[in-house]
Amino acid sequence: MSGLKSPASDHPFASRKSLNQINNKLFTGVVWLVGICTIIFIIALLFLILEKGLPKLSWDFLYGEPSEIEEGGGIGPLLFNSFYVLVISLIISIPLGMAAGIYLAEFAPANKFIAFIRICVEGLASVPSIIFGLFGIVLFVQSLDLGLTIVGAAVSLAFLNLPVLTRVTEEAIRSVPQEMKHASFALGSTHLQTIRRVLIPVALNGIVTGICLVAGRAFGESAVIILTGGVTSSGVMWDFSPLSPGATLAVHLWYVQSEAIVPDAKLIAEKSAAVLVFIVLMINIVFRVPMWINARKLR
Template sequence: MSTGKPSANAISGSHPFAARRSMNQLTNKLFTGIVWLIGICTILFIIALLYTILQKGLPQLDWGFLYGEPSEIEEGGGIGPVLFNSFYVLFISLIISIPLGMASGIYLAEFAPANKFIAFIRICVEGLASVPSIIFGLFGIVLFVESLDLGLTVIGAAISLAFLNLPVLTRVTEEAIRSVPQEMKQASFALGSTHLQTIRRVLIPVALNGIITGICLVAGRAFGESAVIILTGGVTSSGVMWDFNPLDPGATLAVHLWYVQSEAIVPDARLIAEKSAAVLVFIVLMINIVFRVPMWLNARKMR
């Protein structure tokens, strides 16, 4: 006759499960707390770093500094020509690297056969993405300064930066295209779309956020790059504010910051370095915000 009470075996059998469940919950809470702690510490460190850089330079900025010409001896020089060169070199490098990087990534994701040669190509691309930037600068010297005898120029710096960005854009595009659910691709084919139409109207729009994130990363890296520019564009500019000649010297703001901090003899070198660093960090932040706008618009469109 049953008394309605669980047997001893049932009770003893439930204890290990309950203990294991309690341990899993404790581990989950502990791991969540550690992740939150690391995340908060990282964010606070970044905020402190940005505040330290920006609070020294931003309050002292004026239009004369942003538009003025750099000075080699007298104090009060500006950053006008090198700031323009920074945007000019960045624009040319992105014009070259974005189409090539996206095309390469789409080919590897959609058209490349699954064989050892393509696997070797992927390994090479991943290897190039982790190569130090100074290696691309040395390549730029060999190609533009020595082989083509162009000297230190804007175009040499821009193309060298494009080579630096190309492997990253290729891998980011490939992974973004591969992350699109296969059901969406198959549905497009089922509706009669060609492969090209599927890529244009389905794969790229869905993968656009990942692609834009990659472009944002390489744009910020290229704007703040100095090693490649020093070796291929030089440490001086033409001194003209709106100089569109691609064969003129191509020193950028990052290079100017390095030069003022280490080589310049102007009396206010430290002040110029602080203001230049603030401008550089502020523009990199603005680049990230500007590239986020298409991502937000695309996310709203895809809803």
């Protein structure tokens, strides 16, 4: 009997394997529980906001002019300003942010100066938005003497989005497998052709995700707009003048809850919050359509 081998279950490695399996199942259960709780919380929060405001919406509210004193004001000019400021800021920030990200990923030398630039970009990406609002006041209101305008708000938002877009683009380009890049060079493509036809299409999902983040943040931003665009609009529904006051829907929501004296301020705030959340969700869906199309092409 002394010459017989002990059972496999008595081996120390077997007991360690069993303990690892228990830890793995425990960790998986905790991750699932946290994930499900987070999703339920987000859905409940969205449902609470949308359930209070969406059923009370009307075309008069969406197209009407805001009122300072009387009951029943709308959000038409403010909603238009929100999209106008968002579009201008994205037109400025997307090309510049993508160009800077591509440069850092493909052309920038690996030295201490470029490393310092990356640290600065990462630092700016985490700077509070009110700092960019103060910068906008100095540049547009004081130095250029333009006052509180749509163009000042849009450019300040573009500055706010630039660091995030730069870092997202750089990381998305760097995540592309080097084999694809080398294969493109081996087929005779130039560096520019490789970036246009290989790197950007493959990295498009990450880039579009970054654009979704900055677009949603810009649409719901209030601190920058208050300081550079003001808290009022021109009162005209389709005012394309970039020098008009640039209050947006997010600013109006803050103003109604804190400063306005209209009798139905709570109702206006609930409906404005529902519209704001709904549009941010739609922005994310619209920007993800190219991701779905790109994924189908790569299959």
